[in-house]
Amino acid sequence: MGKVFVNVGLSLDGYMAPEGMTMADPGHMNWGAKWGAMMGWALKQQVLRDLLKLGPGGETGPVNDLLRSTTERIGANIMGKRMFDQGEVAWPEEAPFHTPVYVLTHERREPWVRPGGTTFHFINDGPERALALAREAAGGKDVRIAGGADVIQQYLNLGAVDELEIALAPVLFGGGRRLFENLREPAPQFRIERVLDGADATHLRYGRR
């Protein structure tokens, strides 16, 4: 059976997203600039430029290799409704997942098939059911809990997360959506598995103890 992992960008003060993040207005509370400062390293990589249809070129060093290997290990994604809603207006038509994606939501909706292998399934009966479906769909590959923060917290509290991959960027948001919050005691514990020292972010991988 594959692993369940988280792979996110994080501000140094622990936020996955700055306050006021709304796709309609990148100037609102300066969120676009803040998010860009956190994730700029990713948008420069060849793998992500290709996935997001940002045009040719991009860096091809160890950070890009890391992104590629992460992308290749994913057999299914799980995400929350807010993340889906933001992506629905921001992703290219060929959504950048190329796997089944299980969206946790109260909304009932038929699967939404995108070109390139991404199909969004809308799951109304909770995170455990979504994980069971994602594991089945992933076959031997891994399941990525894509976000947002509240969804990641739900899976941490279920004890279901085998690995945390965090790209820690040296920016302070001062507010927003914290990755680590609302954790139940005893919280799961991790050990350091790998540190890749990028220029604009430190790529940390932790494995469940």
Added chain:
Amino acid sequence: MGKVFVNVGLSLDGYMAPEGMTMADPGHMNWGAKWGAMMGWALKQQVLRDLLKLGPGGETGPVNDLLRSTTERIGANIMGKRMFDQGEVAWPEEAPFHTPVYVLTHERREPWVRPGGTTFHFINDGPERALALAREAAGGKDVRIAGGADVIQQYLNLGAVDELEIALAPVLFGGGRRLFENLREPAPQFRIERVLDGADATHLRYGRR
């Protein structure tokens, strides 16, 4: 003029201290075990064992070298009253600073001279005054903002912090005193200066942009 820097241990979820930390009872809310999981790497190093009079021996590798160079650059320390109160009962008679220490407090008290070169000065007129005194005492050496979190936040908000040194440990506290909170906008921004990959903590150094 020397630099002003922060050097702290941090849990992966961003806490400098777990909930319930009180010297009188290490079993309270399991804080002793949590803190030990975060700082265990430090207590194994030769430099810190020597400073804290924990006995001979200890590791002498790159993490120890890092601790030694940090120790040697400090010309003066600044700390809050709570940290002082905790230390007053926990430090050995030869307090582990060997520099002047400026304690931010409302309490009026004569300087407290300890053997080995540590003198605690109790400052009643705010963080800027404490910093001016610390800089003067430090000569060309650096001033360390030792903690707690609220004191570090005050100096971040004054724009006075040149460097952040964080030893990020793969433990989740689930609650406690967050390092990064109450930051004023725009928050100071940093760049990655150095990453030292220890087995039990990742030693991150950030310089002010």
